[in-house]
Amino acid sequence: MNYFDKIALTVITFLPAAAALALMFFPRGTAQTDSHGHTHYASDKPIKWVVLGVSILAFILSLHLPAHFDYAQSGFQPRFNTNVEWIASPNIHYHLGVDGISMWLVVLTTFLVPLSILIQWDSVHGRVKEFMVLILLLETAMIGVFLALDMFLFYVFWEATLIPMALLIGIYGHERRIYAAVKFFLYTMLASVFMLGSIIWLYLKVGSFDYAAIQNALSAGQIPGIATAAPWLFLGFFIAFAVKVPLFPFHTWLPDAHVEAPTAGSVLLAGVLLKMGTYGLMRFNVALFPEQARINAPWIITLAIIGIIYGALVALVQPNLKKLIAYSSVSHLGFVVLGIFSFTVAGADGAVYQMLNHGVSTGALFMLAGMLYDRRHTYEIKQFGGLATPMPVYTMLFLVITLSSIGLPLTNGFVGEFLILSGAFQAKAIYAILATTGVIWSAGYMLWLYQRTFFGEIKLAINRNLPDVTQRERLALFPLVVLALIMGLFSPYWMKAIDPSSMRIVEAAQAPKVHATVHPEDSSLKLVSNRNSENTNRK
C-alpha cells in the first residue's frame, strides 16, 4: 500500500485552500487602472498562472483515486480512509472517505475548476487575486462536502461553499448581482439550518457525528424516540438538499444566481454545487433513512417529475440564454432525483452518471454562454442569430454539447437518462411515461435556442465579425466536448465504480425491514416472473 493513499484525500481537499492562503501573502505589485475604471495589478498574471497550475495539480492528484480504486469494494474505500479526532467534546472527527459515487464527483470538481479558471481568464475585471482566492476556497469546500464522513465536518464544508460562491456572484456578477447573491445565500443557508437541526438531534442521541456510527445506529433501530423523530430528521435533510438541487418549487434562486454569476461561478454552481444536493439526498436521505425515503418517495418523485416538465417548458420560453440553461438544469436535476428515488439499480446508477453528465454538459453550456457574453455583453437570445456564419467552430462545439444535453445516443447524456428512466419505469410505469416526455421538451428548447442563435442571416451588424473560438477557449472547451462523447461511448469505465456503491444504497431502500411483504414495484430488475400478475392487472 502506497503511503500517499493515507493522505490523498486530505491533500486533494486542502491543496486549493493552502494555495489560497499562500496567495493572500502574494504582493500585488504596481496598480494600473484601465479605461473601464477597473484596477489591475502587476501580480494578476502570475497569480492566474499559479492558480491554474494548482488547480491542475489538484486534478492530477485526484486521479490517484480512480487509479488505485478497489472495485471489489462497494462501500467506502478502506485504503483512503482518513479518521482522526478533531475535537474531543463535542465528539468531532476529521473523517474523510470515498466510495464509487463520491470519487467521481470529486474528480468532476477538480476537472471543472481549472477549466472554469481558463474560461474566465481575461474577463475578471479587477480584484483578480481575490477572485482566484475565492475559487480555490470554493474548490476545497466542494471537495470536502463529497469526502466528509463526519456530519459536523460535512456541515462545515457545506456552509463553507456558500460564502465564496455568494461573494463570487455579489462582487464579480452582473447588474443585479447583490440581489442574486443575497437570495442565493439566504435561501440555501436557511434551508441548511434544517439539516443542522437533524444532525444535532442525531448527535445527541448517538453521541457521535460519525456517518458510519450514525448509520449503524439507525439501521439497528436502537435510537430511542427515532420512530417519531425519523420523519422530521428526514425532512430536515431533505429541505437542505432539495433547495440545493434545486427541486421544484425551491428553484427560483437558481435562475437569478446564474444570470448574475460570472462564467466561472456559473460553471461551478451548475457543475458541482447542485450535485451536492443530489449527493446529499443519496448519502443521507436514502442511505440513512431508507424507510422514510420509501414512504416519502411518491411526493418527492412527483416534485421531480413536475421539475422535469415544468423546468423544460419554462426553459422553452426564456429570452435569456443563461436563464434558459438554468431552467434546463431544473429539468435535468429532476431526472437525477427521479432516479435516486426510484430505488432501482438502474435509476441510482443513472442518477449518479447524470450528475457527472450534467456537470460536463451544463458546465460547457455556461462556458459557451460566457464566451458570447465576453463578446457581446448580453445574454439576450434575440441579440444573436446567424452566428454560424462568423463563428463556425463555436457553432459546432455548441452542437455537440446541445446533443449531449438532449441525450442523443453516443453522448453521455443518453446513458444517464436511459438508465434513470428505465429504473423509473421499473418502479412505476407512470413515472417513466411522464418523465420521458422530457426527451421531447429538451429537444424543443435546445434546438429552438440553437436555431435562433446560429441559423438564418445575421440580423445585427455587430454580430457580423464576432471572433470565433480562441486558442484559450478551445483549451477550456475541448476537454468537455471530448468527455461528453467518451462518456457516451465508454460508460462502463465510470460505472464499474458507481454501480456497487449505488447498489448498496438502493438495496437498503429496497428491502423493507418493518413490512414483511415486498411490493412488486420495489423488488428487482428482472421481473419476468411477475409478468403474469402485472399482465392481469393491466387487463
Add this chain to the structure above:
Amino acid sequence: MDQNLHLWLIPLLPLLGALINGALGRRFSRQAVATVALASTAAAFGMALMVAASFSGLAHVPYVESHGPWIQITGFTVNFTFLLDQLSLVMLLVVTGVGFLIHIYSVGYMADDDGYYRFFAYLNLFMFFMLMLVLANNYLLMFVGWEGVGLASYLLIGFYFLKDSASQAGKKAFIVNRIGDFAFLLGMFMMTKYFGTLDYTSIFSQVLSNPAQFPVETGGAGLLTLIAFCLMIGATGKSAQIPLYVWLPDAMEGPTPVSALIHAATMVTAGIYMVARSNVIFNHAPMALTTVAVIGALTAIFAASIGIVQTDIKRVLAYSTISQLGYMFMACGVAAYSAAIFHLMTHAFFKALLFLSAGSVIHALGGEQDMRHMGGLRKYIPWTFGVMAVGTIAIAGIPPFAGFFSKDEILWKAFSSSSNGWIFWAIGLVTALMTSFYMFRLLFMTFFGERREAANAHDAHASAHGGHSDHGHGTPHESPWVMLTPLVLLAILSTVGGWVGIPHSMGGNNHFEKFLEPVFVHEGGQETEIEGTATWTNKLPPTKETTGEPAEAAHANTSTELLLTGISVAAGLIGLALAWFLYVSRPELPARIAHNLGNLYTTVLNKYYVDEIYQEAVVDPIVEGSTDILWRGVDVGIVDGAVNGAGTSAQAAFGTLRKMQSGNIRSYAGWVALGAALVVGYMVWMGIQ
C-alpha cells in the same frame, strides 16, 4: 468456427470519412473532400458485398459479433454487438449500394456549393448511423442509429441554414421524430423490465419458447401488445406515418441528394425495418398489427391524395414517399413482412432514381422546382427524361418493372390476410391508381408539352439553391456524367430489381421471400424452414397452424391472385391514361376541374390544413401557456413571489425590530441566524425529550 466478418468496420468507415472531412475538410480541395467521402462509402459498400458473398458459407446465421459492453450495470448489460441475418443483409446492401450511388451523384450536384465539405461530412455521418441501425443486434444499439440518422437528417435538412424555412424544417423533423422516439423508449423500458435484456434474439426466443407465458394476445391488450404499440408509434415518427408524417414534406428543404438518400430510400424505411425486425412481438399482438395495417392504409391513400395536387416537383415525390411507406406499413400490418421489405428495396431503387432525376431537372433549370414552370424538357435533357420515365413506370406498378412485383405482392398479401383483407386491398388499389396518376402527371408536366418558363423563376429560386444560379439562364442543360451514371444504374435496378421476387402464380419462385423466411417464419418456438409452397400462410402467428393447403384451394388462390394482379395493372394503366388525357391531350382541363371542386381542392392543396391544426392546437398552446401561465404566472408570480414576499416581510419585521439596513448581507445573515437558533433550539429540545 465462424469466420470473422469484421462487421464493425462497415459503419466505422463512413464515420472515419465524416470525421476526416469534418475536422480537416475546410482545408481540403473539393476533390480531396469527395475522395474521402466516396472512398469511405465505397469501402463500406465493398465490405457489404464481401459479406454478402460469404453469407451462404456462414456456419451460423444469424451471425453475431460482439465488441464489449456499452452500458453495464448490475442485472442489465447492453453490448456493442452486431448482427447479420438475411434481413440485415438486405438492408445493408440497399443502404450501402444506394448510398454509394447517391454519394457519386452528389459530387456533381453539389459541385458549386459552398458547404461542400460540410455536406459530405454529414452525408457520411448519416451512413454511419444508418449502418448502426441495420447492423445492431439489440434495440438500444438500433436506437443509436435511429436517433443518429435523425441528427444527420436534422443537419442536412437545415443544410442551407441561412434560409429560415430550412432550419425550421430541420428542427421540426427532429422534434416530431422525438415524439416517436418517446414511445420507442417506453417500449424499450418495458422490454428491459420484463425481459431483462434488449437483445433481439434473447427477447424473441423468450417469447417463442414460452407460449403459455406469452400467448398470442387475441383477447386483449397484454404486455406484447403494449410493447408493439410503443414500437409502432416510434415507427410512425421515423417512417412518416399518420399522425407524425408532417415533417417529411418540409424535409425537402434539404439538398436533393439528401431527399433521395435519407428521405426516400433509407432513413424513412427504418420504421418498416424496425417493425419487420420485431415481427415476433407483432405477431403476438394482433391488435397492434391491425392498427399498423390501418395506419399504413390510411397514410397511403391520404398522402397520395395530397400528392395529386402538389406543384413542387420534390413535394410530389415527398408525398409519394409517405404514401409508399404507408404501403410498406400496411404490408407489415398484415404480417407480410417480406413483402414490406421487398417493396422497401424496390422503392429504394425507384424513389432514389426519381428524386435524383428530379434533382437533375432542378439542376438543369437552375433551381426551379415548380412544375408549372417546366414542360417540354424531354428535348433538352433526354437522359434525365429517360431514366425518370423508367422510375415512373416502376412506381406505377407496370410490369415487368421493379415496383410492379413488390406492390402486387403487398396487395395480394393484404387481400388474402383475413376475411376483411379486401378493404386493405381496395385502399391499396385506389392508392395505386392515384400513384400512377400523380407520377405520370409529374412526368408529363415536366417533360411534355411546351416549355413554360416563369418570368421571375430565377430570382425566386436562385437564392434558394445557392450555387446553381449561375447556369440558370438559357436553355436547360443535361447533367454531367457523374450525375447521370448513378441515374442509369438506378434505372437498371428499378427495372430488374423486382425479378428476385416473382411470385409462384406467375411461374416464378419468389427467391426474395424464401431468402427472408428464416427471419419471419417461426414455428413452435424454434426457427425452422417452412415447407410447401403456400407462402402466403407465413403471416399467421405460430398458434394458427396452416400447413398443407389442399391443392385445389391453392389453385383457386392462384387464379384469384392473377385476377387481382390484372386489376392492379389496369389501375396503373388507367392512372397513366388519365394523366395523359389531363396533362397532354387537354392541358386546360385540370384548372377547370380544380375550379369546380372549389373548397375540396383548396383543402387538399393546403394539405388538409394539418400543419395549421398542429400549430394552433399543439405548438401555440405550449409556447403561450409556458410563457404566460408557467413562467410569468407560476414561476415569477407565485413561486418566486412567495419566496421574495417571505423575504421582504421577514426583513420588514426584522428591520422594525432592530433598525438594521435592508439589503445588506449582514442583516440577512442575522435573520438567518435567528431562524437557525429557533429551529436548532426546537430540534435539540425534541432530541432531549
